[in-house]
Amino acid sequence: MRIQEIEIKNFRGFNKVHPINLHNVGKNAIIYGENGSGKSSLFLALKYFLSSARKQLSIGDKPNRNLFAAQTDDIYIKLTLNNGIPYEWTKTNIPQSPEILAGYKYSGFLEYRDILxxxxxxxxxxxxxxxxxxxxxxxxxxxxxxxxxxxxxxxxxxxxxxxxxxxxxxxxxxxxxxxxxxxxxxxxxxxxxxxxxxxxxxxxxxxxxxxxxxxxxxxxxxxxxxxxxxxxxxxxxxxxxxxxxxxxxxxxxxxxxxxAIGISIYLAALKLNPVQEGDLAILVLDDVLIGLDMSNRLPIIDIIDEHFIDKYQIFLMTYDLEWFETLCEHFVEPNKAKWKAFEFYCADDTELELPIFAERTKGREEYIRRAEEYYAAHDYKAAALYTRSAYEAILKFFCDKYHAPVPYFSKPKNLKADKLWEVVKVHPKSNLDTKIISHVEKANQRILNPLSHSRPVPTYRREIKLAIAVIKQLHDRLQ
Structure with missing residues (x-):
């Protein structure tokens, strides 16, 4: 049995509702996430969900509730398995069906602090x-x-x-x-x-x-x-x-x-409980290789292939982009039917903490879709955040595709969308006319700039709607 979808609302770093689709077959997942992006909150969501019944955990405890969630808003984690049944952990319901209890028995969760x-x-x-x-x-x-x-x-x-x-x-x-x-x-x-x-x-x-x-x-x-x-x-x-x-x-x-010894002890202990056919078993590794060079990281790939890939649904999490790409090259690229890769980012906003994530290589379309969903739900701040994320992903895609020279920063995170836009709008391959450039720059001033200030809701709503339309146009032009 495997997880088809994870849905998290107002748990730890997950402000609002966030569905993570792992397809009907319950794909394995490789997750890149910068610090503060929600990656570790996902680790804890899975771990606490499966152990909630055996350890009598309460999802409503203060550390679990997102700091920015409205007091009247609910908090939950929902796992849908490939038997088609959703299982929920809420303030009033602790999941304790045989499927979830088996998941607790056979699953393994390992992060760097455990190895110490x-x-x-x-x-x-x-x-x-x-x-x-x-x-x-x-x-x-x-x-x-x-x-x-x-x-x-x-x-x-x-x-x-x-x-x-x-x-x-x-x-x-x-x-x-x-x-x-x-x-x-x-x-x-x-x-x-x-x-x-x-x-x-x-x-x-x-x-x-x-x-x-x-x-x-x-x-x-x-x-x-x-x-x-x-x-x-x-x-x-x-x-x-x-x-x-x-x-x-x-x-x-x-x-x-x-x-290496610490990782081996944890994984060896997991193998002493052989997974029974048809039971849920997940293996979640969150940055267990912090500080090690690539030669000392590569064996973990062989360990997963040799010992765990057949019986477990795998979740590999890292903040290291080079290691993320290495894992994708080995697992995802040759076997997309069984693997997915996701990228998590921290929202660049002074007023709202929100994880921004999408499936790797699908960030542009996914961000636009999420912006439209939040707009339709009248959550305009979240819609603005996803519109900005779509804008940046579109510009990065174009610069990468055409090897456009961009300003150098020792920390890539400091290369902001405004610097990319200055490169893209004059690039000979961009095919942008003065009209769309003008629309983008107006949206830049009002919505796409993360430092833009709040305005009355009716005005803000119209500006976001226009910004989404402009970003969709830009996406079509810069394919």
């Missing part, structure tokens, strides 16, 4: 300890094979804590607890062996042949002197060039190797 947890050395410890990360997060919903009836590790740990005696004279209770702890150790070590096998397979794609990874056995125990469970340690024993690092690998390995 795999090599974080606490000030009070001398070794990186993965016990909490694995038992309470990555393996929490994995069943312990040493339990009967089956319990997940999260459930089993809770059971151990509830079995702690309040008095060491309760010998029978202590024996039961110690027997239960033995089952916990046995099952966890069994699962760690499986995790290590998957980890080794995935990590091999990074080609760090001098690095080997092995989990030390777990041996938690009941300490009668403190009436508590001790030995809560999972140490990943790493060897580098035959040198044992003894859980102190952050002191010896560079960022590329640490990131």
């Amino acid at each position: 947890a795999t090599h974080y050395l606490k000030p009070t410890e001398t070794q990186v300890n993965l016990f909490e990360l694995l038992v309470f997060t990555l393996l929490a919903d994995i069943e312990n094979p040493a339990t009967s009836p089956r319990k997940t590790f999260q459930e089993h740990w809770k059971n151990l804590k509830e079995g702690l005696p309040i008095d060491n004279r309760y010998k029978t209770k202590i024996k039961e607890l110690e027997s239960n702890i033995l089952n916990f150790n046995e099952g966890l070590n069994d699962i760690l062996d499986q995790l290590q096998s998957e980890l080794t397979s995935i990590f091999a794609e990074f080609k760090y042949d001098k690095v080997t990874l092995k989990f030390d056995p777990v041996q938690i125990f009941y300490d009668q002197s403190t009436k508590s469970i001790k030995g809560q340690k999972i140490i990943l024993n790493i060897e580098f060039a035959s040198q044992k690092l003894e859980g102190k690998h952050p002191d010896y390995l560079n960022e590329a190797k640490l990131s």
Whole structure:
């Protein structure tokens, strides 16, 4: 099962309604988004939606509600799956159908901050300890094979804590607890062996042949002197060039190797829960490769191809335009029937925070369509924003097509539409007469300039309608 459409309203960075169409087949998606564009809000929308029932999350909590949404306006996230059914998360409805619960069980969400947890050395410890990360997060919903009836590790740990005696004279209770702890150790070590096998397979794609990874056995125990469970340690024993690092690998390995190990741990844990045929499973990676050069990023492509493409709907998100284009060349260009690419931008406006996005290569038409939709809904500020975005996309398309020389800026974002327009309007291939140039420049003064000030609504409405018409004309001329 796959997601056909995502619709988000007033959640985090998504002010107003934003539908993201992934086609009837539920295509995979590659998403470019500059900082503040809504990319990370999309990551959280998917993650929180699928976990809302199991974790009893409320969409109405203050961090979730868009800061600029009217208090009377509603907030929701809607996923339509390829069974044709829409599932909604609202203030009054938490999605908990079997399809969504399966999506929670099998899906994986990974961002750069998660990777840091795999090599974080606490000030009070001398070794990186993965016990909490694995038992309470990555393996929490994995069943312990040493339990009967089956319990997940999260459930089993809770059971151990509830079995702690309040008095060491309760010998029978202590024996039961110690027997239960033995089952916990046995099952966890069994699962760690499986995790290590998957980890080794995935990590091999990074080609760090001098690095080997092995989990030390777990041996938690009941300490009668403190009436508590001790030995809560999972140490990943790493060897580098035959040198044992003894859980102190952050002191010896560079960022590329640490990131590769972290990514491999997360993805290996995901594979311990094999996706059942027909169930929803998505894999969302949000800028997990920050700061790494291209040679250290490319293995993630092989990992997706080799381990995840057949069973998961993939969402790859990045703020790096070069990496975005590389992903598009590998995944989208040769297989458009199964992949889509989107570009997210931050609205250049002092009065309205609104993510501006469209499918890659279709930005011009998509922005015009969205401008017309917002205009028809009497949302004139949003219509103006999308009209400006269409204007800029049209100019960029023309300059790229005809290799028109444009002013250089060390930060490409600083190359604004007004500079592009000065190039385009005099270009011999533009085919623009004085009339349309005059119309564009009038619209520029009143609507297309992001610094234009608010005016009475009737005037503003007419100006936007005219600006949309002018931009459609410009689009036709500059094809």
